[in-house]
Amino acid sequence: MTHNSMNTPTPLPELIEKWLSHSRVENKPTPSKVLLQQKGRMKTSPKGKWMKFTANQEYRVKEPAFLWEAKVELFPFVHLSGRDELKNGRGEMLIKLLSFIAVVHEKDNYEVNTGTLLRYLGEICWFPQAAREPYLRWETIGEKSARAYFTQGDLTVEGLFSFSSEGRLLSFEAMRYYGGEKPAKLREWYIEILEEKDFEGSRLPSHCRVTWKLPEGDFDWLELQVTKVQHEY
Template sequence: MRFLIIVLLLLHSLAHLAALSQDMSTAAGVGWLMAALLFAGAAVLVFIRKAWWALGLPAVLVSQVLVILFWQDAKLGTVANLLIALAALLHWAQWRFQQETNREIQALLQADAGAEMIVTENMLQELPAPVQRWLQAIGLVGRRSIRSVHLRQHGWMKLKPEQKKWTEAVAEQYTTTAVPAFLWQARMKFLPFLHVSGRDLFQGGHGSMIIQLASLLPVARVSHNAKVDQSSLQRYLMELPWYPSAALQPYITWEGIDHTSAKATMTYNDVSGSATFLFSEAGELQEIHAWRYKDSDEQAVPMECVGAVREQKVMDGIRVPTKLDISWLLPQGPFTWYRLEISGLAYK
């Protein structure tokens, strides 16, 4: 797609330069040259992955005025202008969506002012035995606590059990621990030249979700919903293995179940939820279970959600799950709706 846009911009730029060989006024010649330079500049910005719409849209405006003035000879230029305008508009929408998300990320990170500390074995003494073994096995003891984590995901998603094709997604997530919050943003392929942008936010004990087609047309926007608040809090709890020192935070309490499992309950700003963590004898995390809301409407009821760990690796000094399957346990059987792989992780 990026290559095609560059080619189209350059060809249209050359077409405007070629028009200068025709008899025309000085003012018209300046206009054709200006459009050619703007299209060429836009092509350079596409190549270096900058906001090319800032030159592309003015170029289309100048070009279309010229096309109208020289309609008999230049009317085919309207087709190229429409294609470039559409591509520029979609890129502008993506840029605007990202700018809004970046502001939310900065607000989230600035709100977390937790003090750093070194995790010691004494801090684990009050935890259930399987949780202690897990935190020791992953290498948390002896290192500083995690204030925030930035991770990158590559995922595959299905919306319905009967759906055959998986939708590919690329996502980033920022999470803080002293003040529990996360922001997850994703870009999913919808059609070869069309995408869906999504953003999930959990902050102040409340969750919200935005889904937009081509980062422009709203598909879903949910906030101020008690079921979304609770489901978002439980998602934070289920994702604890990516920021495991949060297991020591006062908003999480633990209850041992047996030798290889424990229940964590999180309460924050009057919202509460629980998740059950299952471990191997050696303390390796295997599964996480929580009863969450799959939907947010009035008819929605809690369903069991399972995160199954398929692979673990040491990233930034801690052993974390890097491949997981996320499933809903529906009455007709398990529905794995999201498979993800962590491609990058950095702690602060």
């Protein structure tokens, strides 16, 4: 994807430049790989119980990809293992009981592919330098928000990033297919940044809450703490 006939990058909106500055990455190159360690709790349904989890995630930035592998405590001595993957613009989700009984396995359909792309887009908060990459296009919305368009192959997804006046990222929201209904319906998917910390000299999110905005009310399904961020160049 080119931005103009000279194939030179379009300047980033001032709001995004302010975000890079606030994050202390404005003078850092774009990493080739990013590794995260995470812990937190999640629900599988609005009325379900909270379950603790730990996870490792690896991102590729120049050619967008990620692999998220989690272990979820279902009951004492009973766990689920989850894997969410983006590769070559296509998504795959696999959940296993006791690490070997497949409970959910979905891949390479429109709902999963777009959902996985939206997840990657929302998670560039851990490597904001990706905002400069040619697969993203930005549009300023008002004084404190910017809409990003993320293209991979024949698919384009979009989401809204909102910031404080100082350039701190506050939230990301997008319309995403909610898997709790058949057929799946588009629902608002909302990520709120609750805290940020210093990781390798960069100021990045350390505590997030993810919510589905459903007709019957908000479904807070994930609370996430990031314990380690490692960038490789």
